[in-house]
Amino acid sequence: MSTADAFLDQYLRTHRFQIGVPTSFTVSPDGQRILFLRSQSGTEPTSCLWQFTFDTGEEVLVADPAQASAATGDGAGAASEADAWMRERTRERSRGITGYATDAAVSMAVFTVNGRIGTSQLESGTTRFLDGLPPAFDPRLSPDGRHIAYVHAGELRRVAADGSGDRLVAAPDGEHVTYGLAEHVAAESMGRLRGFWWSPDSEKLLVARVDTARVQRWYINDPAQPAVPPREISYPAAGTENADVSLWIFGPRGKPVPVTWDRGAFEYVVEVNWDRDEEPLVVVQDRGQRRMRVLRVATDTGLTRVVHEETDAAWVSVVPGVPAITASGGLVWAADREGTRRLLVDGSPVTPPGLQVREVVGTDGDTVHFRASREPTRTHLWSWSPAEGLVQETRLPGVWNGRAGGGTVVSYGRTPDRAGWSVAAHRRTGAVCTLRSLAEQPMLTPNVRHLTVGPRELRVAVVLPSGADPARPLPVLMDPYAGPYLQRVTAEQDGYLLPQWLAEQGFAVVIVDGRGTPGRGPEWERTIHGDIATPVLQDQVDGLHGAADALKCLDLGRVGIGGWSYGGFLAALAVLRRPDVFHAAVAGAPVTDQTLYDTHWRERHLGHPEREPGNYARSSLLEDAPDLVRPLMLIHGTADDNVVSAHTFRLSEALLRAGRPHTVLPIPGSAHMVADIDIQRSILKIQVRFLQDALAGDPVTVT
Structure with a gap:
């Protein structure tokens, strides 16, 4: 086996070198302890709960999912449908403890393993699994640690932390109603994964009621299993009805109180924060996404008042981590001001123009911790406080993130000079620790050249x-994503590991981040408003030519392009509209008909299809089918419920009607995230062979 093939096996076996990496950090209020998830080796994908204590300087295994099997003898319990749905939304591939929650004191943690609720007393290290409860999803401790709320089969339940007194809080009052769960567009497009929140005094619960009765029904089937009935899903495609999402306050006594706001004008519930104040904050957004409001809720009446509002002619961006509240009650927000996404505290910008805020990672007292970039390929962890002003917490080049609490800052990230994650924590007292990453070291080291090219300074x-x-x-292989909210050209070695394997197959692999990608400010991101095809494709062409001018080894007579999801759309777009530049393409899970993608994501960029049909026409691929003159392979999982396989089959039908030969590779039973390692390996090798064959001869000249 060649080194390249051995590397590919290693890359897939280690889940892209993510197994063994510490994740999901929680810092105790006194800053003395750090809770996190990590497996016990770089090859075992079972995630466990760990705790590091500054006093001892030791990492201690708190909860091992194997304890669930030992407790019952058979690993009893089954993950709920909601759990499987959420794993697909978050692209989670590990097993075991993949998420957890704590009480306010971080003295207890709660989680699920195979649908069973487990609790860990963090001081004693005692873990137990609660008996007699139905399969649970998303258990969360009350701040005082006395109770657990969880979701089962669309109903919200509450149980004492010792497992006694399990009772119903909210039951579905309709066939298509759930309580305590996020709807599709919230989880897939907004980043809101939760559907219920405890009050700080542990007495009340704010709960999302989701009714999908008016949402159109689609049916996902596995053609390789004709005896299995299709799976029905509610999918709000662009221009169609969304789920009806309302919020309700459940107290210890009396009837639930509905939260009232102009739900007709603001139908999206973007985020909820009930971490500190008696009155929770709720962020709502209108269907056109040009208005966003922060509401404060009176919990006794459900009445709301607007405490902040943002508007934008294109769209108001959802920034992770806001709203947040400082210890003194300051409202933390992030908004576009003077061409920069800036951090706001009580409505006033506290970060300068040119520093692009990516995410607010939390508050510690009156200190706000956040991620931001001056140079788009590098992201650092920053903090701001009234006392110290703006502080850059990380210094090494790379892509950094963090968590904080009790005067302790956990910084984690990846750098350009070595593979793997670095995780460190430092206290205001001066104590420093490094949390171990058990991830394997890659067999290949990326051979990367970073360039800035052309008048738009494309990275x-x-x-x-x-x-x-x-x-x-x-021969050149373009390997883009190039779409909104995801960068590929970053100062981290790990991002180029699979491209290096592709390069070892005989390609110069070129990656371009063009207009629409994050990190370069709101104007750059909004350049694609109304047209997600033309400017993005032009930037791929200009980036390719700029790279060829800088590096003379790129053969512009042999250029292939491949990608997945938005990158798949871009790959098909490239050979359909610019066959003079691109000579072959592999399009994985592409969005080919923009009207088939979800409301919140697609209408953000293209508007409502009934009011702005031209935006959808210029950004879709079906009308371009007669123009195909280059080799094109389409790949799609038949169980994909994010970009449904109808996208690929509709384009294939259009190509057949136009008499254009092409290749379709269906993946039976696979979702948007292909989980099977053997299938992943085969797909990668089939793509490479297809492109090698397509680029082996002299491409036909297209004028």
Whole structure:
């Protein structure tokens, strides 16, 4: 086996080198303890709960999912449908304890394993699994640690932390109603994964009621299993009805109180914060996404008042982590001001123009911790406080994130000079620790050239084969995502590991982040408003030509392109509209008909299809089918409930009607995230062979 093939096996077996990496950090209020998830090796994908204590300097295994099996003898319990649905929304591939919650004191943690609720007393290290409860999803401790709320089969339940007194809080009052769960667009497009929140005094619960009765029904089937009935899903495609989402306050006594706001004008519930004040904050957004309001809720009446509002002619961006509240009651927000996404406290910007805020990661007293970039390829952890002003917490080049509490800051990230994650914590007292990453080290080291090209200063990465001769022309493989909210050209070695394997197959791999990608400010992101195709494709062409000018080894007569999801759409777009530049394409799970994608994501960029049909026409691929003159492979999982496989089959039908040969590779039973390692390996190798064959000869000249 060659080194490249051995690396590919390693890459897939280790889940892209994510197994063994510490994640999901929680810092205790006194800053002395750090809770986190990690497996016990770099190859075992079972995630466990760990605790580091500054006093001892030791990491202690708190909860091992194997305890669930030991407790029952058979690993009893089954993950709920909601759990499987959420794993797909978050693209979670590990097993075991993949999420947890704590009480306010971080003295107890709660989680599920195979649908069973487990609790860990963090001081004693005692873990137990609660008996007699139905399969649970998303258990969360009350702040005082006395009770657990959880979801089962669309109903919200509440039980004492010792497992006694399990009772119903809210039951579905209709066939398509759930309580305590996020709806599709909240989890897939807004980043809100939760559907219920405890009050700070542990007495009340704010609960989302979701009614999908008016949402159209689609049916996902596995053609390889004809005896299995299709799976019905409610999918709010662009221009169709959304789920009806309302909020209700459940107290210890009396009837639930509905939260009231103009739900007709603001139908999206973007985020909820009930971490500190008696009155929770709720963020709502209108259907056109041009208005967003922060509401404060009176919990006795459910009445709301507007405490902040944002408007934008294109769309108001959802920034993770806001709203937040400081210890002194300051409202933390992030908004676009003077061409920069800036941090606001009580409505006033506290960060300068040019520092682009990516996410608010939390507050510690009156200190706000957040991620931000001056250079788009690098993201650092920052803090701001009234006492110290703006502080850059991380210094090494790379892509950094963090969590904080009790005067302790956990910083974690990846750097350009080495593979793998670095995780460190430092206290105001000066104590410093490093949390161990058990991830394997890759067998290949990326051979990357970073470039800034053209008048738009496009960020480009070129990955060359190990030991490549700079004078020898290489066929080019464009490897973009290039869409909203995801960058590929970043200062981290790990992002170029799979591109390096592709390069080892004989390609110069070119990655371009163009207009619409994050980190370069709101104007850059909104350039794609009304047209997610034309400017993005032009930037791929300009980035390719700029890279070829800088590196003479790129053979512009042999250019392939491949990608997944938005990258798949872009790959198909490239050979359909610019066959003079791109000579072959592999399009994985592409959005080909923009009217088939979800409301919140697609209407953000293209508007409502009934009012702005031209935006959808210029950004869809079906009308371009007669123009195909290059080899095109379409790949799609038949169980995909995010980008449904109808996208690929509709384009294939249009190509057949136009008499255009193409290749379709269906993946029976696979969702948007292909989980099976053997299938992943085969897909990658089939793509490479397809592109190698397509680029082997002299491409037909297209004028």
